[in-house]
């Protein structure tokens with residue numbers, strides 16, 4: 652895993668203010684209550700120092716999508732920053748669930764029962780219930796992770812029966828498009844899935860985790876409660892060049 656050097660504190664402060672301004676503007680434009688849209692700072696590929704710079708500005712919610720990289724940052728920062736909220740947002744393999752259950756507060760990307768069962772078994776009893784979202788595959792692309800909309804109900808029912816997990820809502824990553832109207836349609840579909848599921852389960856699903864750097868505005872327009880923002884905060888994730896072979 653290539654870790655970028657940390658951007659400077661002043662760069663991060665400026666990016667942070669710019670993203671907050673985008674969220675404010677989108678909420679104003681679409682009649683959303685600002686306090687109901689939360690910013691998840693996706694710190695993957697950036698070092699603990701970058702997280703600390705945002706924490707010093709008062710930010711507390713961070714997202715990671717590689718287990719070991721996330722756990723390294725969490726354990727490094729924990730002594731001085733015990734109150735950060737860490738969200739796991741990446742594809743999760745069964746053999747990596749224990750570290751996620753032990754170190755994270757949220758998992759956005761649950762898409763199969765076996766993973767949910769392991770998280771439930773492995774969540775330490777002294778910690779609050781692990782908050783989980785089900786990842787739904789709206790675009791129906793075979794290559795993307797996420798459960799098909801018609802599989803949501805049985806999965807959600809099973810997850811509700813598990814101890815130590817709290818089912819909060821849905822997460823989605825629609826395929827990116829420069830056409831914002833198209834993105835809005837996709838995000839609206841996620842919200843409709845959530846509304847239907849909530850009704851069928853008789854269980855509140857307040858969380859909609861959707862929208863990233865490029866499409867946070869259409870996501871907010873359609874009801875996002877967590878937007879997951881990486882590049883607009885930390886800068887581009889450039890693949891680091893490997894050294895030339897000798």
Ligand SMILES: *Cc1c(COP(=O)(O)O)cnc(C)c1O
Nearest residue numbers: 693716740863864879880881882
């Ligand atoms: C990387 C990542 C993000 C952030 O994407 P940006 O385009 O950098 O804002 C959001 N969600 C998930 C699941 C990711 O892996």
